[in-house]
Amino acid sequence: MAGRIFLMLLLALVWQSPAMAAKPVAPELVEGTMRVSAEQAVELATGMAGLVIIDNRYHEEYVKGHIEGALNLVGPDIERAELARVAPDRDTPLLFYCNGESCLRSAGAAQKAAQWGYRRIYWFRGGWLEWMAKKLPVSK
Amino acid sequence: MTPSRQFSLRTLAFGIAGMIAVVAVLVLAVTARSFRDAAFAAQRQALARVIAVAADEAVRHLETRLFALGTEFQERPELRAALARLQATGDAAPLRKVLDDPFIHGFFGLREVDLAKLRLYDTNLALLGQNASPFVMPDALPAALRRQAEGRVGADRLKAVSALWSAGGHVFHSVLLPVGGLRLTAYLEVVADPAFNLRTVAAMVGMPLSIIDAAGVRLYQSAGPGGADDGMLEIEYVLRDSAGATAFRLVGRADVSVLDAQMRHTILVTIGLVLAFVVLTTTLMWAFLNRILLRPVAAMQGEMKRCADGDLSVTVGHGVLTEFNVLATAFNEMTRRLAANVQELERLSHVDSLTGLPNRHQFDLCIEKEWRRALRGRTPFALLMVDVDYFKLYNDNYGHVAGDECLRAVAATIGRVVQRTTDLPARYGGEEFAILLPETPLDSAIALAERFLASLAEQNMPHAGSPLGRISASVGVAVCGADESCSPAGLIHVADAALYEAKRTGRNRAVVADPAAGAGHCEACRGFVPSVSATAAPSRPD
Numbered sequence A: 001m002a003g004r005i006f007l008m009l010l011l012a013l014v015w016q017s018p019a020m021a022a023k024p025v026a027p028e029l030v031e032g033t034m035r036v037s038a039e040q041a042v043e044l045a046t047g048m049a050g051l052v053i054i055d056n057r058y059h060e061e062y063v064k065g066h067i068e069g070a071l072n073l074v075g076p077d078i079e080r081a082e083l084a085r086v087a088p089d090r091d092t093p094l095l096f097y098c099n100g101e102s103c104l105r106s107a108g109a110a111q112k113a114a115q116w117g118y119r120r121i122y123w124f125r126g127g128w129l130e131w132m133a134k135k136l137p138v139s140k
Numbered sequence B: 001m002t003p004s005r006q007f008s009l010r011t012l013a014f015g016i017a018g019m020i021a022v023v024a025v026l027v028l029a030v031t032a033r034s035f036r037d038a039a040f041a042a043q044r045q046a047l048a049r050v051i052a053v054a055a056d057e058a059v060r061h062l063e064t065r066l067f068a069l070g071t072e073f074q075e076r077p078e079l080r081a082a083l084a085r086l087q088a089t090g091d092a093a094p095l096r097k098v099l100d101d102p103f104i105h106g107f108f109g110l111r112e113v114d115l116a117k118l119r120l121y122d123t124n125l126a127l128l129g130q131n132a133s134p135f136v137m138p139d140a141l142p143a144a145l146r147r148q149a150e151g152r153v154g155a156d157r158l159k160a161v162s163a164l165w166s167a168g169g170h171v172f173h174s175v176l177l178p179v180g181g182l183r184l185t186a187y188l189e190v191v192a193d194p195a196f197n198l199r200t201v202a203a204m205v206g207m208p209l210s211i212i213d214a215a216g217v218r219l220y221q222s223a224g225p226g227g228a229d230d231g232m233l234e235i236e237y238v239l240r241d242s243a244g245a246t247a248f249r250l251v252g253r254a255d256v257s258v259l260d261a262q263m264r265h266t267i268l269v270t271i272g273l274v275l276a277f278v279v280l281t282t283t284l285m286w287a288f289l290n291r292i293l294l295r296p297v298a299a300m301q302g303e304m305k306r307c308a309d310g311d312l313s314v315t316v317g318h319g320v321l322t323e324f325n326v327l328a329t330a331f332n333e334m335t336r337r338l339a340a341n342v343q344e345l346e347r348l349s350h351v352d353s354l355t356g357l358p359n360r361h362q363f364d365l366c367i368e369k370e371w372r373r374a375l376r377g378r379t380p381f382a383l384l385m386v387d388v389d390y391f392k393l394y395n396d397n398y399g400h401v402a403g404d405e406c407l408r409a410v411a412a413t414i415g416r417v418v419q420r421t422t423d424l425p426a427r428y429g430g431e432e433f434a435i436l437l438p439e440t441p442l443d444s445a446i447a448l449a450e451r452f453l454a455s456l457a458e459q460n461m462p463h464a465g466s467p468l469g470r471i472s473a474s475v476g477v478a479v480c481g482a483d484e485s486c487s488p489a490g491l492i493h494v495a496d497a498a499l500y501e502a503k504r505t506g507r508n509r510a511v512v513a514d515p516a517a518g519a520g521h522c523e524a525c526r527g528f529v530p531s532v533s534a535t536a537a538p539s540r541p542d
Helices: A001-022 A038-048 A061-062 A080-086 A103-116 A127-133 B009-074 B075-091 B093-099 B103-108 B143-149 B154-158 B194-198 B200-203 B257-308 B322-350 B360-377 B391-398 B400-417 B444-457 B488-504 B522-526
Strands: A034-036 A052-055 A094-097 A122-123 B117-122 B127-130 B161-167 B170-179 B186-192 B209-213 B219-221 B232-240 B247-254 B380-389 B424-429 B432-438 B473-481 B510-512
Touching: A034 A038, A034 B209, A034 B391, A038 A094, A038 A122, A038 A127, A038 B154, A052 A080, A080 A103, A080 B391, A094 A103, A094 A127, A103 B322, A127 B522, B009 B075, B009 B161, B009 B170, B009 B186, B009 B194, B009 B232, B009 B257, B075 B093, B075 B127, B075 B143, B093 B117, B093 B127, B117 B170, B127 B360, B143 B161, B143 B170, B154 B200, B170 B194, B186 B194, B194 B209, B194 B219, B194 B247, B200 B247, B257 B322, B257 B400, B322 B360, B360 B380, B360 B424, B360 B432, B360 B488, B380 B391, B380 B444, B380 B488, B400 B424, B400 B444, B432 B444, B444 B473, B444 B510, B473 B488, B488 B510
Parallel strands: A034 A122, A052 A094, A094 A122, B473 B510
Antiparallel strands: B117 B127, B117 B186, B161 B170, B170 B186, B209 B219, B209 B247, B232 B247, B380 B432, B380 B473, B424 B432
16 A cells, blocks of 8 residues: 555656646757748748648637638647548648647647658648737638 | 133034934935925836836737737628629629628627728728728828838738828727738728727726827726826826827826825834934933033033132042043143142242241231230230341441341341240341230240340351441330230330330340330330330340
């Protein structure tokens, strides 16, 4: 019994440690992806045929406003099959975004897509915060 | 010279303490005034900042609302269709219908925005259409928006821009946003009256607020106390449009009566504390001064007064102050020397400097005194008058220095034969001496005169001018019972007469006064004079 309590305490400690540290920040770069700004995202969205924009935010956030044409796949634990459904071809250009640098979901999703063999991945690190700050068009 | 205006050390100390108190209170009063002004200025500045932040927030909120409403509106299918029709066929009627739709206006109004205008522009910012509205403004994109929107390329053309701008004495807030989402087909300008939204500032800052336009017209006045009361502080914040001109003046009124009361209280407490401090300090200083300065000075003053009144025996005590000690020491030394000098002077005034015997002055004083004493005691009183024989010849023969020596010798002889302390031998003048013998009967006086003449003879001091060849003297003896009918002068006269008689009858002898000589001078003398007789002094055979 005592051993179990000790183990629980230890687990709690280990669990607490990351929470005690600074807020997590999205990586500067994700391997196998190209990082883009809001303006570049607009250019891609308007100029690149077949681009699939993937919004990794929660559904409640998505319905309040998103980039025109974006699909909502809540990240980072996207299903391979789910992605394959919207982008069957590994050469399909993909653009991932979520809330911004404090959000790790799009980075995780983009990384998975890269691991699954997608070759044309764009990662909009600034995400929705940058989009709104630049007062770009919002779609509902 | 004594100054006409004088004050004591105590008055000076009180004056200084009083001045300190007055200056402290004055300084406090002035400082308190500045402190109060500074506090109000700081309060005004802080509250102006609060209004500024609140006004900024209100404008930003309006901007966000306009952006959201514009975004929703530009997505409406009827607008997109009307726009497509206009662009395809040039038919503007459907677009006007959409823009003037009362439902649309209700839609905007419900969103806490006072919509002033809806305008559509093509992608080159040329006006395509606008709704009808009571607001008067130029039919073109405002310059403040044009400056931001013109000449943009790429994704930048999709960014919404906003501005606070003025036209015809009215201030508007516009947001210009793209129509068509990421595929730009036109621009929509949503214009609102910001005064409506600035009203929320009053609630945000929690004070009564007036919104005044650039022309000074009061657009809004929130509920709350008006007028310029003492307890109210007026705070103004100027909200400027994008061109930097005054758009609105937001005037808040803060109730500072509590702050004011607190400050007054603080000032009063401070003044009270300072006064208490001054009183305490003054009291302590007073006690200290009293101990080390005032009391010693008062004591010194008393001693000096006693000294001035003639008591030279006084000494001033020492204190802890160096300066005071120097003064006290100097004063004590001064009185000591003065006392010594006075004593010496007194001695000199009573003593004959040549012979060391009491002088004529002292003799006069004493004969008066002894005379009164004899009157009281009814006791006999004798006087011998002594004169050196042939003294002029002695002087002529031996010189004045020798003459002085001769007088000193005679005086010394007199001093030797007069042994009672009550007797007073004195130099009466020139070569004449007087010996006052209180409580002395005639026989004792005669005996003393004879002892003197004998002593002189024994000394045998040479005198070539004298038939005896030595210094001799003649003595007049007078005795009387003190009587009010008589006087010291009478006694001296009688003794003088006896001396004259002694001279006349051959010198070197003592002659007892003849009562007849004293007649008219001293009646009482007779009773003591047994008979007229001349007593020849014993003389040496030579």
